[in-house]
Amino acid sequence: MKRMKSLSKGVMKGSLSLLVAATMFGAPVYADALPNGATIPALVQKTTSSVVAIIGRPSNDKTLSRADRYQFAHGTGVIVRNDGYILTNAHVVKNMRNLTIVTSDGKSYSGKTTHYDEESDLALVKIEASGLTPATFASSSDIRVGESVMAIGTPLSFALRNSVTSGIISGMERSVQSKYRLIQTDAAINPGNSGGALVNMKGEVIGINTMKYVEYGVDSLGFAIPVDTVQYVLDQFFKYGKVKxxxxxxxxxxxxxxxxxxxxxxxxxxxxxxxxxxxxxxxxxxxxxxxxxxxxxxxxxxxxxxxxxxxxxxxxxxxxxxxxxxxxxxxxxxxxxKSGSVAVIQDSDGSYIDADQGKTMIGDSHFGWSMKYPTGLVKTNQSANGSMVTFADAKGGYAITIRIQEKQSPDMTPYGLMKKLDREDMVDTILEKRYVEGGPDSPSYAKLVGEMGNELYFQSRAFLKEDKVYYVTLMVNTSDSKNSAAQRNSIADVLDSFKLEYDAKNSSLKDITAYQDKNSVTTEYGVAFDLPQDWKAVGGDLDYVNKDGDQAVTIRVTSAVSGDTLASWAAREEKEFTDSYAEGYRETQGAKEVTVGGVTAMQNLYSWTMGDKWKQTYAYYIIKDKYKYELTWTYEKASGGETLEQHIADWTGTIHFPKDALNRSLSVIQDEADLIDPSRTITYTNNKYGYSLQLPERWYDGGNESAIDAATKTFSSMGANLSILADDRSSLEEVLNRTEQEYKKNLDNDANYKYTETDESMFDTDVKKFAVQYKSRNIPYTLHEYVFAKDGIVYTVRVRANEAVKTDKLWKQLNDAVQSMDFTVK
The missing domain is CATH 2.30.42.10 (PDZ domain)
Structure with a gap:
């Protein structure tokens, strides 16, 4: 299978612009196939009374759809109980809100999703109604390949609800992008049929339509969820409220x-x-x-x-x-x-399919403005944070744009406001330009009216509120002079109604704000969470920092290993931390079991310092399905206090694992820690400068191959490094002189700076050793520097470690690496 498509209709704008003529029945149904002399119209009449149309607002693009009165999503449902329970596909209602259910007799009801199971692609919607006609379900053992069937649903347009097509069962037990077996049929199935009934010639439901093949050149290849799966899910819905x-x-x-x-x-x-x-x-x-x-x-x-x-x-x-x-x-x-348990959340603007019903005003609660809301006005564009929004009438005759410019001078004069309009808007002919003084109920503003070409009337107003300038701009198409005059007169009061206030108690005022005080993050690794609004991603979607750069959230995802446990993983991480810092420079709270996103997790709090400021990291370890998730929040220990603790608690409270967010192409992501042997060393060889040495494996990064034989090489661990400088142009005396002068200069600049200079015998030659223990920016460190000559090359070897990480093990590793240097490389 190259391409499959679910059959719910994604977006419908107005009525259909194109209808393609086709026969109602794609395949003949023979008279002897009908029981007891029944006719097809009688069967249709019997069955369609149990089929409903479902319409709602798509919730996947709230910035556009919230105020668009003509944008809908739709699908189909089947009545399963006379008290208002309706079966449909999960994908129909997953991203749909403000549900309206229309029965075959044309009655409309508000609906709510009560049960949802993404694994089977089935869901239940409840309406407040009684005396409905529930569908009759066939026995799965009676279904045969080749028998005639009818598909009933709402294809393409809501206006085509309860359309009927016919065909045969083409195949059984099909495995097509589904967890369970499907029925294959050649009955015509189109977008919007999702959740509709596939019925036999007895008027019994044998399946719920769910998807079709949409590859170019392929026709009459649709699929339905068979009745045995439907009954399995329904039974569990009503017994347990979910599928266990x-x-x-x-x-x-x-x-x-x-x-x-x-x-x-x-x-x-x-x-x-x-x-x-x-x-x-x-x-x-x-x-x-x-x-x-x-x-x-x-x-x-x-x-x-x-x-x-x-x-x-x-x-x-x-x-x-x-x-x-x-x-x-x-x-x-x-x-x-429990991995498939997903709670469907229906974000609703109210119980009406027209979310704007009863709304005579629009405004933004965050930016604090409001104005009249004319009938037919549609929001066509809005910026991510709501600082700019455009409305237009359905016929394209006029448009109104509100734009907010922040961080302006709060004491701007009328002259300054007028100059703002000059820079913001260009007109060919200026008809009016002035500053309008406001009254008790209306704000003052700068006004610019003009024409752009021969077909566009233009009016812009600029208002000042605190440190924000609000631009309200009207543009009217004047190509039809008769209509344009009427349009200008009818909407003049809209501009006059603009106010720099928002009354949250006014029920007729519709809030169109898009501003959020949180930054919702969804990664392709199947983990999602909310951060404060001012946090930004750095280097991809796994690292985030706040605006000051002193707090960070990091996500690390690797494959789980069979037999590993949360407790052992958390214990390994704690041991690595404690082994990395010296006593007095680190603290741990100790791993404890918590619940994050409905999943068991281990939490630990690490604190550490290099000698200056203390930092802390809350770490959460989670094994979900076949992946390990390590999520950390790092910050300076002294900052934030209870407020910061609440931020972290809020963050962990939003962590969840949306199943559809996981990239299906993800494979094995091996944890490098599983490959590292702390005792293993590798050989680094510098052929140009004639030396080699043994290094701990994790210190060496091959990096740029062209730099392998560089004159200066540095190998680093956290808070420590080993560097080698090879100089084939200077003499030993010159290098020693420069080095000694540098140490003396440091001593002259700071009386607390102390160093010792000794003669050593190493590498079969005389070596000058400089040793320092000092604080740089309140970070204490130890430095040993060795200067010597071999075969005409002067080497300067430095080992440096901050006292915070100068454990016996690390210091030994640094010195062992120096002692391992070999100069027999040819």
């Missing part, structure tokens, strides 16, 4: 044959075992193959998911596994899979 899915705690992979759709006799390979899961406790290992669950063989992921529909969490099952050449049986108790 069991899980083994495994990540599984299909064989090559199963992936391409060929029959397969192979089991499913275990690619990951979740820590502390039933599978982990049962001793299942990565690389094992799952052959069957109880008596049911599993050769594909769809088969696996279909089998699990038979069970609930806490049920006991017997697995047949293959490990190498051996086959074994394992008993385990299923746990609950």
């Amino acid at each position: 899915r069991p899980t083994l705690g495994l990540e599984l992979a299909e064989s090559w044959e199963a992936v391409v759709g060929l029959p397969s006799s192979s089991g499913l390979e275990v690619t990951f075992v979740e820590p502390d899961s039933p599978a982990a406790k049962a001793g299942i290992k990565q690389g094992d193959k799952l052959l069957s669950i109880n008596s049911d063989s599993v050769h594909s992921m769809v088969e696996y998911n279909e089998v699990l529909k038979k069970y609930l969490p806490e049920d006991k099952v017997n697995l047949t596994l293959q490990s190498g050449l051996d086959t074994r049986k394992v008993d385990l108790v299923l746990s609950e899979d």
